Amino acid sequence: MQRLIGAHTSTAGGLHNALYEGKRLGCTAVQIFTSSPRQWKPASVAPEQVQQLQHARAETGIECVVSHAAYLINLASPDPDTRQKSLAAYAAELHRCAALGIRYAVVHMGSHPDFETGMDLLIASLRQLLAETPNSVCIAMETMAGQGSALCYRFEHFARIYDALPDERLVICADSCHLFAAGYDLRTPDAYHAVWTEFDQLIGLSRLQVWHLNDSKKPLGSRVDRHEHIGEGELGIGAFELILTDSRFAALPMLIETPDEQRFAEDLQKLWGIVGA
Numbered sequence: 098m099q100r101l102i103g104a105h106t107s108t109a110g111g112l113h114n115a116l117y118e119g120k121r122l123g124c125t126a127v128q129i130f131t132s133s134p135r136q137w138k139p140a141s142v143a144p145e146q147v148q149q150l151q152h153a154r155a156e157t158g159i160e161c162v163v164s165h166a167a168y169l170i171n172l173a174s175p176d177p178d179t180r181q182k183s184l185a186a187y188a189a190e191l192h193r194c195a196a197l198g199i200r201y202a203v204v205h206m207g208s209h210p211d212f213e214t215g216m217d218l219l220i221a222s223l224r225q226l227l228a229e230t231p232n233s234v235c236i237a238m239e240t241m242a243g244q245g246s247a248l249c250y251r252f253e254h255f256a257r258i259y260d261a262l263p264d265e266r267l268v269i270c271a272d273s274c275h276l277f278a279a280g281y282d283l284r285t286p287d288a289y290h291a292v293w294t295e296f297d298q299l300i301g302l303s304r305l306q307v308w309h310l311n312d313s314k315k316p317l318g319s320r321v322d323r324h325e326h327i328g329e330g331e332l333g334i335g336a337f338e339l340i341l342t343d344s345r346f347a348a349l350p351m352l353i354e355t356p357d358e359q360r361f362a363e364d365l366q367k368l369w370g371i372v373g374a
């Protein structure tokens with residue numbers, strides 16, 4: 098089985114360029130922004146973009162493309178206008194993914210000054226998106242670091258979403274840096290296994306379908322989201338060895354978002370080294 102290891106690569110000059118960049122870096126999967134991540138403008142996909150991406154998939158052998166939704170999106174926003182814009186932007190993202198043959202659209206879980214109200218708004222947003230967007234694309238809910246008033250940094254928060262919406266299109270994107278910052282220790286075998294036992298009890302391991310592999314500049318439980326290069330942060334290389342050699346996750350796309358893209362190839366080599374390729 099081919100391992101799916103890659104990076105968030107640049108789409109400068111066209112979406113397809115992210116795959117050629119990925120190939121150059123040693124990726125077998127890539128994550129991309131399908132439109133500008135810092136703009137609201139809901140873009141649609143042109144037929145030629147679909148063709149170019151398909152051609153690039155064939156040429157590079159990189160079949161697995163994951164999207165990351167815009168950072169501006171807050172599906173739990175207390176401001177009704179921002180929440181409506183967020184719903185429209187993420188719905189457009191899911192439609193673009195369907196057109197491009199992308200299975201996973203990773204999205205941040207948003208924030209709200211009042212946790213309970215925020216969770217209710219988030220669940221209402223997800224319910225609407227599930228009803229109004231293509232079934233071929235999964236909503237990949239990213240585990241958050243818990244910075245500020247961010248929602249969904251504990252497994253219990255996701256369990257609450259699944260209690261309300263037991264839908265197969267809702268899956269989890271686990272970010273190693275965010276998990277650690279949120280207080281989930283992945284550094285020793287005992288701690289690591291306890292985290293996944295808890296995850297399995299509260300959410301179910303089959304719902305974890307995408308990984309973001311980032312080391313953390315900040316310590317365990319800091320609730321601060323600062324990515325570090327693989328093996329150079331508070332997590333250390335041991336955590337990545339545990340994740341990459343865990344057979345339960347061997348089929349999942351694992352994507353780095355480390356701070357300096359000039360060092361992506363180096364980070365990826367470390368990960369490939371762990372899986373023995």
Ligand SMILES: [Zn+2]
Pocket residue numbers: 165203205239
């Ligand atoms: Zn993210």
Ligand SMILES: [Zn+2]
Pocket residue numbers: 272274275322323324
């Ligand atoms: Zn992050």
